[in-house]
Amino acid sequence: MRHTLSILMENESGALSRVAGLFSARGYNIESLNVAATDDPTLSRLTLVTHGNDQIIEQIMKQLNKLIDVVKVLDLGDHPHVERELLLVKIEASDAESCDSITRVSDIFRGRVVDIYHRTYTIEVTGGQDKLNAFLNAMQQHAVLEVARSGAVGIIRGSSSS
Amino acid sequence: MKLSGAEIFVECLKAEKVDTIFGYPGGAVLFLYDELYKAEDAISHILVRHEQGAIHAAEGYAKSTHKPGVAIVTSGPGATNAVTGIADAYMDSVPLVVFTGQVNRDLIGNDAFQEVDIVGITRPCVKHNFLVTRVEDLAETIKKAFYLATTGRPGPVLVDIPKDLTKDKTEFSYPETVSMRTYNPTVKGHPRQIKNAVDLILAARQPIVYSGGGVILSGASSELKTFAQELGFPVTNTLMGLGAYPATDKQFVGMLGMHGTYEANMAMHKADLILAIGARFDDRVTGDVEKFCPHAKVVHIDIDPASISKNVSVDVPIVGEVKNVLPELLKEIQRRGEKPDQQALADWWKQIAEWQAEDCLKYTQDGDEIKAQYVVEKFWEISEGDAFVTSDVGQHQMWAAQYYKFDKPNRWINSGGLGTMGFGLPAAVGVQLAHPDATVGCITGDGSIQMCIQELATCQQYQLPLKIINLNNGYLGMVRQWQEFFYQKRYAMSYMDALPDFVKLAEAYGHVGMRIEKPGDVEGALKEALAMKDRLVFMDFITKKEGNVFPMIPAGAGQNEMILV
Numbered sequence: 001m002r003h004t005l006s007i008l009m010e011n012e013s014g015a016l017s018r019v020a021g022l023f024s025a026r027g028y029n030i031e032s033l034n035v036a037a038t039d040d041p042t043l044s045r046l047t048l049v050t051h052g053n054d055q056i057i058e059q060i061m062k063q064l065n066k067l068i069d070v071v072k073v074l075d076l077g078d079h080p081h082v083e084r085e086l087l088l089v090k091i092e093a094s095d096a097e098s099c100d101s102i103t104r105v106s107d108i109f110r111g112r113v114v115d116i117y118h119r120t121y122t123i124e125v126t127g128g129q130d131k132l133n134a135f136l137n138a139m140q141q142h143a144v145l146e147v148a149r150s151g152a153v154g155i156i157r158g159s160s161s162s
Numbered sequence: 163m164k165l166s167g168a169e170i171f172v173e174c175l176k177a178e179k180v181d182t183i184f185g186y187p188g189g190a191v192l193f194l195y196d197e198l199y200k201a202e203d204a205i206s207h208i209l210v211r212h213e214q215g216a217i218h219a220a221e222g223y224a225k226s227t228h229k230p231g232v233a234i235v236t237s238g239p240g241a242t243n244a245v246t247g248i249a250d251a252y253m254d255s256v257p258l259v260v261f262t263g264q265v266n267r268d269l270i271g272n273d274a275f276q277e278v279d280i281v282g283i284t285r286p287c288v289k290h291n292f293l294v295t296r297v298e299d300l301a302e303t304i305k306k307a308f309y310l311a312t313t314g315r316p317g318p319v320l321v322d323i324p325k326d327l328t329k330d331k332t333e334f335s336y337p338e339t340v341s342m343r344t345y346n347p348t349v350k351g352h353p354r355q356i357k358n359a360v361d362l363i364l365a366a367r368q369p370i371v372y373s374g375g376g377v378i379l380s381g382a383s384s385e386l387k388t389f390a391q392e393l394g395f396p397v398t399n400t401l402m403g404l405g406a407y408p409a410t411d412k413q414f415v416g417m418l419g420m421h422g423t424y425e426a427n428m429a430m431h432k433a434d435l436i437l438a439i440g441a442r443f444d445d446r447v448t449g450d451v452e453k454f455c456p457h458a459k460v461v462h463i464d465i466d467p468a469s470i471s472k473n474v475s476v477d478v479p480i481v482g483e484v485k486n487v488l489p490e491l492l493k494e495i496q497r498r499g500e501k502p503d504q505q506a507l508a509d510w511w512k513q514i515a516e517w518q519a520e521d522c523l524k525y526t527q528d529g530d531e532i533k534a535q536y537v538v539e540k541f542w543e544i545s546e547g548d549a550f551v552t553s554d555v556g557q558h559q560m561w562a563a564q565y566y567k568f569d570k571p572n573r574w575i576n577s578g579g580l581g582t583m584g585f586g587l588p589a590a591v592g593v594q595l596a597h598p599d600a601t602v603g604c605i606t607g608d609g610s611i612q613m614c615i616q617e618l619a620t621c622q623q624y625q626l627p628l629k630i631i632n633l634n635n636g637y638l639g640m641v642r643q644w645q646e647f648f649y650q651k652r653y654a655m656s657y658m659d660a661l662p663d664f665v666k667l668a669e670a671y672g673h674v675g676m677r678i679e680k681p682g683d684v685e686g687a688l689k690e691a692l693a694m695k696d697r698l699v700f701m702d703f704i705t706k707k708e709g710n711v712f713p714m715i716p717a718g719a720g721q722n723e724m725i726l727v
Contacts, residue, residue, distance in 0.1 A: 009344075010344065014281065014282075017285065021285050021286055022286075025286045055471070058471065062468035062470075066466070068289070068344055069344060
């Protein structure tokens with residue numbers, strides 16, 4: 001099962017390495033990982049997508065909580081939440097028709113063209129993992145030159161803060 | 163008044179009431195050593211002969227007392243040499259504070275002389291570690307280090323201190339308390355879980371108490387004794403838990419696990435209730451987890467939530483300090499005024515007695531060869547079961563655990579989790595320094611003793627009258643035993659060819675050496691050695707060459723599948 005964990009931790013050098021090291025040392029998988037400071041500059045939020053059965057996820061949560069730099073760990077899947085990922089993709093159009101196709105598909109996915117260089121389009125799309133995968137699939141007919149994805153970030157719905 | 167980083171370091175140690183620090187000097191810690199030199203009346207520094215020895219000695223000190231062990235080493239190789247000891251302390255939850263020197267701040271990351279990223283290297287094997295970057299943070303960091311090392315599930319904490327910081331000056335004040343927003347161990351058991359556990363205890367017909375090192379760390383031996391005796395339940399201890407419950411008590415069924423007793427393992431296998439107390443279901447205990455305790459409900463008391471349901475799924479988890487939880491359980495039992503089914507319990511004991519009748523630790527000392535078991539048993543008798551015993555890792559360790567009956571906690575000092583050969587001698591250094599008048603025995607083997615043999619010089623410098631019992635069979639015995647059983651006797655590299663003359667070696671270091679080759683001489687040698695109160699005696703017992711440790715659960719087997727002889 002796919003789980004998105006939201007980890008609030010001390011904004012200190014080494015904290016990220018402790019989290020990442022824990023996953024590699026204990027053989028847990030990391031599908032994506034995203035980290036940045038929060039509105040409180042002493043804290044960072046790390047959003048991490050992993051896979052595992054209930055027992056593994058429970059153990060991951062416990063091991064994370066044991067790290068001295070970790071303030072709070074939340075499995076976003078346990079709550080109604082919003083999850084987004086940012087995709088930047090560079091696509092080369094072969095002719096005028098494919099230029100049209102690229103911008104049309106991009107519109108359908110509410111993507112935005114953020115750069116054009118000759119016939120190379122750089123497009124920004126946000127959404128859930130499925131949507132971004134579907135977008136990339138739809139673009140496969142064109143020459144996809146490069147993909148950069150942020151990994152998921154997420155937040156609980158409603159007024160409560162995590 | 164402003165103090166230098168080095169002065170602050172020493173003031174912090176004094177504030178933490180550190181009386182002994184184990185270490186080895188070097189370039190990056192020169193300012194620190196200069197202050198230790200001036201403070202030698204308050205803090206005695208023990209110079210080891212290798213940094214690994216410093217950490218093991220600090221572990222011996224900590225495991226035999228209820229105080230943290232403290233060590234200091236220099237940057238680079240000094241720090242990397244300490245890593246084995248730090249990993250050892252991490253696996254066995256030993257409260258340690260380890261100070262490492264670091265190169266000057268402006269050199270960090272430049273591959274400077276004797277630079278290593280020790281914070282990075284040790285991250286997976288410390289409870290926490292710090293690189294101090296400002297002298298203003300030093301006192302608070304040291305306070306945090308001691309706090310983290312000694313509270314919750316104890317463990318090693320490393321503080322890396324750049325050299326230039328130790329001569330910087332700042333105002334010094336030692337924080338009285340420390341609070342960390344991210345760290346707040348649960349010490350009291352949850353009342354609902356206490357009730358759930360009591361439900362299971364009262365319903366149990368074939369219960370067993372499975373207690374481990376956590377009982378000793380929590381200082382809860384007397385609580386465990388009261389608890390078990392009130393209920394009349396059988397008790398088994400893990401390797402780390404030996405001494406937590408008195409081994410000579412009639413409710414004690416011996417150690418469990420790979421080389422535990424038949425009765426302990428069978429009782430675990432047939433039990434309908436396992437009360438796991440400060441134990442962590444290590445693979446050397448469980449064998450194949452699929453076959454582990456198939457009929458039992460499991461109650462698990464542990465300070466570390468991550469230990470619960472890690473290897474074996476638990477029915478009632480109680481996160482908390484054993485010392486608090488056991489009396490709470492008893493209180494709840496007494497409040498209900500009920501008892502488990504006494505007839506069922508009597509039948510259970512009858513069943514256990516049948517297993518005990520197998521007499522799985524039986525051996526006979528016959529023939530011309532000395533049996534290792536005999537040496538350990540005689541040592542137990544002659545030391546009146548009251549010695550502190552350290553060990554290394556291998557067959558001798560198992561024999562020590564099986565035949566030295568520990569009635570008191572903190573007496574059995576061994577490397578359980580990491581299984582570090584070379585642990586025994588330096589650990590004994592730490593134990594003897596903490597208990598100058600006690601008999602401290604180091605039960606070791608011809609392989610292990612050579613891994614930190616250099617500490618014999620430390621023993622000479624500080625006049626430590628250790629009693630080293632070298633069970634010398636000319637093999638890496640445990641490796642050889644596995645090769646005999648599982649690799650068709652292909653003894654790859656397990657023969658210790660070219661052994662030194664240990665008697666001469668001991669004498670070269672200024673100690674007394676003895677070689678004992680006949681069974682009839684064992685008792686006399688031990689008595690003579692123990693009578694030499696002020697000398698280290700190295701007893702080299704030439705034992706049976708291909709002796710095996712029994713009983714044994716082969717790898718991958720269940721607890722009910724023991725090989726008895």
